[in-house]
Amino acid sequence: MTKVVIIDNDEEIRARVINHTGAEHRRLANKVMEEALEQGGMAFEELTYVIATGYGRMTIPFADRNISELTCHARGVYHYFPGVSLAIDIGGQDAKGLKIKEGKLIDFVMSDKCAAGTGRFLEIIAAALGHKVEDLGSISSRATGKVTISKTCTVFARQEVVTRLSEGASLEDIVVGIHDAIAGRVASMVARLKEGPNVLFTGGVAKNIGVVRALERNLGCEVFVPDEPLLSGAIGAALLGKEITLKAQARGEPAHREKRHLDEATFFT
Amino acid sequence: MEETRLTEHLKNRPAQLKEAKKDGAKIIGYFPGNYVPEEIIYASGAVPLCLIHGGNPRPADAGLSVMPQVICPFARAQIGERLLKENPYYDLIDMLVAPVTCQHLKKVAEIWEYEGKLHVFKLGVPHQHNNDFELEYFSDRLKALKNRLQSFTGNEITEEGLRQAIALYNRMRRLLRKISLLRRTASPPLSALEFIKLNHASFYADPVFMVEVLDSVYHELESKQAYASTDTPRLLLLGPNIGLGDYAILELIEETGAEVVIEEICEGIRYYWHDIENKGDIFQALTRGYLLDRIPCAFMRYSTRERLDFALKLIDDFNVSGVIWYELQCCETYDSEVYYFTEKMSERDIPVLVVESDYTTATGGQLKTRLQAFVEILKGVV
């Protein structure tokens, strides 16, 4: 997914776009940017500063700078919740834990290469259960108990889920177990950050209320989800762009390099 | 131009060693860790050769036919190098002196011993040395090594010969020390990669020639102008092992805009902080030098605190702002230390990035992201 956020000087969001660009995300980044510009009613040249972040950030030709998504997320969640000390982001591909102090990233953990503990895990299990991943949250809220899923590996968890279902366990209770499995995994991952009490949860998986509750149980504290859990990285990037611009202006320098065009990314092989 | 001389020398080294073998010289391989006194090998007229190639996933994978994945990639790579027969050094060795150190390398030595195609001498290293009888043990084993080498090479190892060898290797250590200390300046005259490559070269080049080169390099670097300080984050690299060729992480760190100014690696570089005292009882001096006057490797008993203290000293002396903990996958003794080290470092507000490598991880994008985020933490973004 490619996301674009445009903010103005007052840090108000002028445009927000979330687009499924699939495998062509790099090539099509400029198209998503165009969509955002249209939404915001402005031309590309009016943008003061452009930051690229996330997977593929290195190949955006119209970016002034690229910053890691970890730093951008930290800044973004701080914007929602100034007291934040730990931010957990679970996306489709990976999971991250960010330790934040006064808005600055001071430590982080990222998940391993495998799918467990990421949105992918839920997708695979949802498919095995014959349901949409978006419905998992509401399914779990109807549960009366929990079926513990003991397997940590996605492949084996999937098998276990199917077996349990065939043995007559309730779908709702199984989903609670799945939520617990992913939350437990992520809680273990962030354990070494020795988080404080103020936890923010972002990323696609944060829209699943069942996982939110499971995370609260596993961490032993309240977990907050911002209104737009998918945009914290992009918002953070935009806010950092503003800070960079202001600092450059204070020094009397131009914020961005002269020739910057909204081009498609080209690849050199 | 020193670099060119050294490169040429190393390119010709395997051929040179083959010739030497034809004339009856013995090539004695040994495992890294700084527990095998090369001086004794050198004094026997044999050529000491440290088996320290790493970084390439191919030999590590080839080693999987002999040892499973839970053995570290460096150890598997040693097995693999001999299996693949592409690395001339691994074929040239007549004997392996295997220090009894970590479980992984111990196992490699054991397997080669079992296969029976190579002479193996296990050099007993006591894993604790608070007591005199343990130091005596090592001293005895060094004497046993001397006797074994004498009978293996047919040459007598004289006291004179040993003293000369110690003097030579002391010079090497001293020069490496001096070169390394040049990196304390705000603008280090050589990168970590350059220093480590020099260090690795010292394990393969002819030692007399190597000392000449190091001397030249030192004078060249010393005279280089120190530039004004930059905001490039200065890093300490900690870890068990950087094999010869395992450079991807260092290259990646440079690309990301940070610089490693000092390393503390057990099996990757020659230990150069102290000289061997070249007077009195030689074997006692070697015991002190190789066992006591040095930073212990993580498998040593009661070593954790001492290792932390040394790392903190390096951080102070070299003005370091962040630590890269570079660990080979499945190195259980080093991995055990991560929790302790990161806790103590975080108490002092020193960020630590833990990187685990199976020799393929550096190519992934995720490591780049993590390094970038780490540099952003150290440097700030705005």
Added chain:
Amino acid sequence: MIELLKLLGFTAGDINTELPRVEKAFGKVGIIAGDIEAAKLRLKKYYDMELEGVRKAFRLCILEFVNSVLAREEGKKIIIFGFMIPGFETIGHVLMSKSREVYAAHLSWSFLLIMGCVFGKLEPILEAAEKKWLRAGAVTHCANLKTLLGIVDLGIVPRPDLMVTSGFMCETAPKTLDLLHELYGMPVCCWDTCLDRGPEDSSETKDRAGNLAKKNLRRLVEIIQEIVGFQITDDMLWEALEARSRFDDIISKLQRLIHSSDPLPLSPTHDNLWMILSCLTFSNETISDAIDTAVTLYRELQERVDKGLGAVPKGAPRVLGEMFAHHADPRLEHLACEMGIAIVVATAASTIRLDRTNKDPYEAMSVAWGGSHSTGLIQSVPMQMHVCKKMNIDGVLERYHAGCRTVAGDALVIQNAVKKELGIPVLLLEWENFDPRVYKHEEYKRRLEVFKTMMTQRAD
């Protein structure tokens, strides 16, 4: 609870005194009523609880478990724990025979058995360790270490006045103890030798490394003396060795009886029980209890053998299982047994009999247990071949413990040697000898079936 205790071999008189203690200990480790019921089922399923000897063996284990958990609360002034250190049961015997105020025992064997095998509740302990320095992941830290760290970290066992270990098998046990010292302020000590013996070494070498182990052991005992405040004489050590010898001899005889009988009289789930029993610490007072258990067990097994009764059919394929039975999860051994595979011997480790004619107990102990006699594969591989031939082994279950680099490093070499020299099937299984979470029923069933077929086909 009373039923469980009866099942575990407690007599009526016992139960009166022990019930409140057991309840207290269970409370501390989080065992609830539901767990008790589940435990009864597990015991009946996996173990031969009809045998009085087996019940009594469990009783001894659970008593040590309870004693360790409650040691400080019950007023022991000095507590010394041993971890992965052969011979500590003898030193503990000396200490506890001399003074009621001292408690000494091995960790974590009885905990693995009770929390793992009996209650199936080892996971929270492992997870606690994984939050500290023995993290989960590709690094594969040994779960025995995780168990030790977990029970210390969770406060399940009291902080000891000293913890001791050895470096014979393992570099990681001493490392973890070093970290317990740094992070928990725990006094620790290690018994070491030097594993540098080569094939060209003569018996002189046995003296060399044995000598080091001996001196090291003396030093260790000196430190213990300082902690407990009384002297440990050579005579006291010999007394303890003598007292235990009858017990140890019966356990060895028992194992030999099982190994050599066809049909296999007892399920291999009991295999680790013998090892744990040998590591329990007694005193001059309590050793008779232990001997009684061993005698009962032996008598009952002999009866079984005489009657030709077995846990698997007669003529079942005979398997050498590398590594002891899983210390915290009986399912693999149970599965093999159900499938009619006789795991007749677990691990062909070399043992040296204690030399009772030696005047120096330290030397005798060092030579027998100090690990210095081992040269590694060049010695152990031929020994494996020898054991396989002697015991008419039909197949080797090479279940190498991934958490242990020493053992894992041998796995493929042994597999190749067995195939080449004996031509019998080898089932290679990456295993974790202390972690119940690795069990994969369907996969293991499938692979054991293939293994069994290969063995029976060869026989035909």
